[in-house]
Amino acid sequence: MSQTLSASTLLAVPLAPLAGALLAGIFGTTFGGNWIGRRLSHTLTILGVLVAFILSAMTLKSVAVDGARFNETLYTWMVVGGLKMEVGFLIDSLTAMMMVVVTFVSLMVHIYTIGYMEEDDGYNRFFAYISLFTFSMLMLVMSNNLLQLFFGWEAVGLVSYLLIGFWFNKPTAIFANMKAFLVNRVGDFGFILGIGLIAAYTGTLNYSEIFAKSGELGALAFPGTDWLLITVICICLFIGAMGKSAQFPLHVWLPDSMEGPTPISALIHAATMVTAGIFMVSRMSPLFELSDTALNFILIIGAITALFMGFLGIIQNDIKRVVAYSTLSQLGYMTVALGASAYSVAVFHLMTHAFFKALLFLGAGSVIMGMHHNQDIRWMGGVRKYMPITWITSLLGSLALIGTPLFAGFYSKDSIIEAVHFSQLPGAGFAHFAVLAGVFITAFYSFRMYFLVFHGKERYDQNPDAHHDDHHGHGHDDHHEPHESPWVVTVPLILLAIPSVVVGFMFIQPMLFGDFFKDVIFVDAAKHPAMAKLAEIFHGPVAMAAHGLQTAPFWLALAGVAASYYMYMVNPALPAALKRFFESIKVYQLLENKYGMDWFNENILARGARLLGVGLWKGGDQAVIDGALVNGSWKVVRGVAGVVRWVQSGFIFHYALVMILGVFALMTWFVWGDTFLQLIK
Numbered sequence: 001m002s003q004t005l006s007a008s009t010l011l012a013v014p015l016a017p018l019a020g021a022l023l024a025g026i027f028g029t030t031f032g033g034n035w036i037g038r039r040l041s042h043t044l045t046i047l048g049v050l051v052a053f054i055l056s057a058m059t060l061k062s063v064a065v066d067g068a069r070f071n072e073t074l075y076t077w078m079v080v081g082g083l084k085m086e087v088g089f090l091i092d093s094l095t096a097m098m099m100v101v102v103t104f105v106s107l108m109v110h111i112y113t114i115g116y117m118e119e120d121d122g123y124n125r126f127f128a129y130i131s132l133f134t135f136s137m138l139m140l141v142m143s144n145n146l147l148q149l150f151f152g153w154e155a156v157g158l159v160s161y162l163l164i165g166f167w168f169n170k171p172t173a174i175f176a177n178m179k180a181f182l183v184n185r186v187g188d189f190g191f192i193l194g195i196g197l198i199a200a201y202t203g204t205l206n207y208s209e210i211f212a213k214s215g216e217l218g219a220l221a222f223p224g225t226d227w228l229l230i231t232v233i234c235i236c237l238f239i240g241a242m243g244k245s246a247q248f249p250l251h252v253w254l255p256d257s258m259e260g261p262t263p264i265s266a267l268i269h270a271a272t273m274v275t276a277g278i279f280m281v282s283r284m285s286p287l288f289e290l291s292d293t294a295l296n297f298i299l300i301i302g303a304i305t306a307l308f309m310g311f312l313g314i315i316q317n318d319i320k321r322v323v324a325y326s327t328l329s330q331l332g333y334m335t336v337a338l339g340a341s342a343y344s345v346a347v348f349h350l351m352t353h354a355f356f357k358a359l360l361f362l363g364a365g366s367v368i369m370g371m372h373h374n375q376d377i378r379w380m381g382g383v384r385k386y387m388p389i390t391w392i393t394s395l396l397g398s399l400a401l402i403g404t405p406l407f408a409g410f411y412s413k414d415s416i417i418e419a420v421h422f423s424q425l426p427g428a429g430f431a432h433f434a435v436l437a438g439v440f441i442t443a444f445y446s447f448r449m450y451f452l453v454f455h456g457k458e459r460y461d462q463n464p465d466a467h468h469d470d471h472h473g474h475g476h477d478d479h480h481e482p483h484e485s486p487w488v489v490t491v492p493l494i495l496l497a498i499p500s501v502v503v504g505f506m507f508i509q510p511m512l513f514g515d516f517f518k519d520v521i522f523v524d525a526a527k528h529p530a531m532a533k534l535a536e537i538f539h540g541p542v543a544m545a546a547h548g549l550q551t552a553p554f555w556l557a558l559a560g561v562a563a564s565y566y567m568y569m570v571n572p573a574l575p576a577a578l579k580r581f582f583e584s585i586k587v588y589q590l591l592e593n594k595y596g597m598d599w600f601n602e603n604i605l606a607r608g609a610r611l612l613g614v615g616l617w618k619g620g621d622q623a624v625i626d627g628a629l630v631n632g633s634w635k636v637v638r639g640v641a642g643v644v645r646w647v648q649s650g651f652i653f654h655y656a657l658v659m660i661l662g663v664f665a666l667m668t669w670f671v672w673g674d675t676f677l678q679l680i681k
Contacts, residue, residue: 005062005070010089013052013059013099014138017106017131020048025128041124045131046110052138053103060096064516071144071208082203090144090207092520094347097511098141098279101351105270105358106134108492112362113263115488116369120261126166130267133159137272141279146195146205149280153191153244156273157184163268164260173259180253187243187250194236201229211286211522218290234287234294238301241277245331248305252597254328255312258320262365265320269327270358275350278334282343286522289341292425295528299339299420300427303434306332308595310441314448315591318375319364322449326401327357329438333416336431341528342419343521348504348511349412356400356409356500362493363394366485367453371460377449382458386482391454393493398450400500402443402557405545411504413439414544415512415534417553422530439553443560451568505541513538 028034028041036044062068073088089095109130117123136159140152157180165177199205201220202213220229241247246254254274258265268274281288281298288294306329313325330353337346368375370387384391400409417439420432460482484490510516513535525532538544548554567574582588593599647658 005059005068005091007070007072007074007089009055010059010070010091010142011074013055013103014135014142016048016051016055017045017138018048018135020045021128021131021135024124024131028124028128036124038123042110042114042127045127046107048131049103049107049110049134052134053100053107056096056099056103059091060100063091063093063096064510073144077147083199083205085147086145086206087148088144088206089142091142093516093518094279094282094520095141097347097351099138101354102134102137102141102272105354105496106130106267106272108358108362108496109263109267112266112365112489112492113261115486116263116365117261122166126163126261126263129159129163129166130264133163133264133267133272137276140276144207146198146207146210150192150195153240153276153280154188156276157181157188157244160257160264160268160273163264164257166260166264170259172256176253176256176259179256183250183253184243187240189239190236191240191243194233194240197229197233197236207283214286214290217287228291228293230287231291231293234284234291235297237284237287238277238281238294238298241281241335242301243277244280245274245277245335246305246328247277247301247331247335248308249597251305251309251328252594252601255321255324255594258318258324262320262361262368265324266358266361266365269324269361270354274327274331275334275354278331278338278346278350281338282347282521285341285343288338289522289524289528292527295339295341296425296427297339299336299423299425299431302332302335302337302339303427303431304332305329306336306438307434307441310438310445312591312594313445314441315588316445317378319367319377319380319449319453320361320375322377322445323357323360323364326360326442326446329442330357330401333413333435333438336420336435337416339425339431340416340419340423340428340530341523342416342530342534343523344512344517344531345412345415345419345534347517347521348508349409349416351507351511352400352408352412352500352504355496355503356397356407359393359397359493359496359500360401362489362496363390363397366390366489366493367394369485369489370482372482374460377452379459379462380453381456381460382454383460383482384454387484389484389490389493393490393497394454395450396497397500398446401446402560403439403553404557405548405554406501406505408500408502408504410548411508411541411544414548414551414553415508418534418537419530422533424527424529436552436556440556440560443557444564447561447564448568451564456569505545508538508541508544 023036023044024041025031028036028038059068068091070089070091073084073086075087077085077087079085110127113126113130117126120126133156136152136155138152140149140156143149143152161177161181163177164180165173167173195205198210198217201217202210204210204213214230217233218228218230221227222229222232239250242250254269257268260268288298309325309328309332313322313329316322316325330349334346334349334353337343337349366387367380367383367390370383370390371380374380396407400407403410403413417432417435420428420435423431507516512531523531567578579588582591590596647654
């Protein structure tokens with residue numbers, strides 16, 4: 001079989017979802033006259049994503065089995081000096097794996113949306129948006145240059161703005177989408193600075209050409225400082241990843257993104273936007289390996305996010321926000337792996353997490369539908385007998401999330417913990433403590449949600465809030481019994497549950513210890529030996545699972561499950577007592593206020609930015625530009641003209657008199673000028 005891939009086939013992967021998005025977005029909305037109805041809109045968009053998934057799966061097979069590769073420019077946009085602005089694809093094992101994950105999760109979300117958004121007036125518009133989102137993410141992961149990467153990077157940010165604020169008549173949704181957009185602009189500013197430095201010092205935006213010059217970059221100092229240029233570049237690039245992948249302190253947008261419909265929460269949080277930063281750092285591994293300072297920075301940021309965002313998940317009562325804080329914590333785990341130079345482990349956890357996190361989000365949405373749009377887990381309970389499919393799939397997703405041996409999350413999560421243990425960076429000690437403590441916390445809040453929703457006493461008829469509504473504009477009656485969701489909702493749950501259980505067992509060997517990422521991800525084993533030491537102690541997935549039963553992460557996870565069971569099933573008075581205690585020492589308020597990050601952003605950064613903006617507007621724009629330069633110039637001209645016009649009388653004898661006086665003054669100067677100057681001296 002051929003070792004190359006067809007450019008036309010690869011082009012069809014992102015263009016198929018784009019075509020579906022354009023057809024549904026133009027002809028299925030008032031913009032294009034509502035020519036096509038709901039059924040045709042969702043059929044076209046699902047067909048587009050299905051085509052992309054099938055072609056992606058075929059591409060992955062060609063790459064993994066036949067060793068096929070593709071790295072070509074498809075279109076040259078422009079050439080500025082010697083810098084080429086191009087559109088091109090780089091298809092290797094990392095790209096092919098991401099293509100399959102993105103398209104599969106997107107396909108499940110598209111099918112699920114048929115049932116979830118059935119009553120919504122913006123049905124066709126929503127399908128157009130999620131297909132456009134899929135196109136944007138595919139362009140990002142398939143790029144072979146930083147220009148196209150940045151295009152996809154900004155496109156997913158723009159479409160996420162549209163999706164988070166999908167219910168644009170809802171003030172909280174508008175606030176959330178603006179917050180997401182602005183916070184990401186902060187990260188993107190650092191990202192484009194990093195790209196600019198690479199372009200300035202290498203003269204290219206093409207990955208292969210940049211990596212070929214990485215040795216030269218590693219030897220240069222940043223002008224005017226003792227810092228290595230590569231350190232500045234990598235930190236700038238990672239600041240972009242901090243925004244997209246919601247790392248502390250640029251994490252604040254992600255919990256509020258729950259204001260969007262549940263399907264997009266699954267798509268954003270599982271396989272697309274938030275994983276873009278993890279993918280980018282992995283792709284840029286030849287650069288990051290040259291800077292221990294940047295790697296240590298990444299390690300610390302990831303550890304802070306993994307631990308402290310997990311604490312916030314414990315006190316959440318909104319079912320979607322519990323899962324959202326879980327996403328933040330798991331993204332911290334991936335980032336920690338990147339800092340430990342275990343890039344393949346980070347990408348492996350990205351893949352396993354995509355399946356079980358999409359499952360948990362869609363399961364949460366199914367519960368919301370079955371509970372007549374109630375999202376508060378305090379007013380659920382006993383849902384298991386009413387929603388058996390949602391119950392069992394959510395249980396499988398939770399077991400995968402907490403790292404139960406043989407489940408997908410176990411293999412990737414335990415590999416991260418071991419990799420950090422073997423890291424020799426200064427921040428590895430704190431990071432190892434953070435990821436270990438995070439195991440207990442993750443198990444506790446995950447099964448707190450699970451027990452409160454699916455087990456215990458039925459509380460859905462006691463809900464005092466009859467308008468806690470996820471579907472905008474649809475009320476509900478809390479006295480109706482829960483019900484199982486339709487097949488368009490439960491089938492995606494079942495299809496996502498399967499890889500959530502088996503994908504880790506199946507792929508840990510080739511992805512972490514085989515040749516799957518050979519020549520794709522670069523690790524300096526002499527300086528960063530984590531992956532080499534992991535390979536020494538790995539003896540197959542079965543042996544790893546058996547050994548996992550004896551390790552600290554397993555017992556910490558078991559302790560978290562047991563603690564949540566005791567506190568919420570056996571002794572429900574204990575959580576209330578603990579809450580009162582932590583309120584008395586102000587810890588609960590600290591968590592409830594999200595460590596004061598929102599207050600700091602709104603009262604310090606936002607107000608400071610507004611003051612700066614007003615100062616530049618009043619002082620710079622109005623006073624200097626408008627007042628001094630624009631208005632000042634014409635006022636000077638007017639003043640001079642006002643004086644000069646008095647000597648422009650129009651009478652000849654006035655002009656003759658001035659000429660005579662001028663001649664007299666010149667004659668006087670020539671005769672007496674020298675004498676006058678001597679008198680002055």
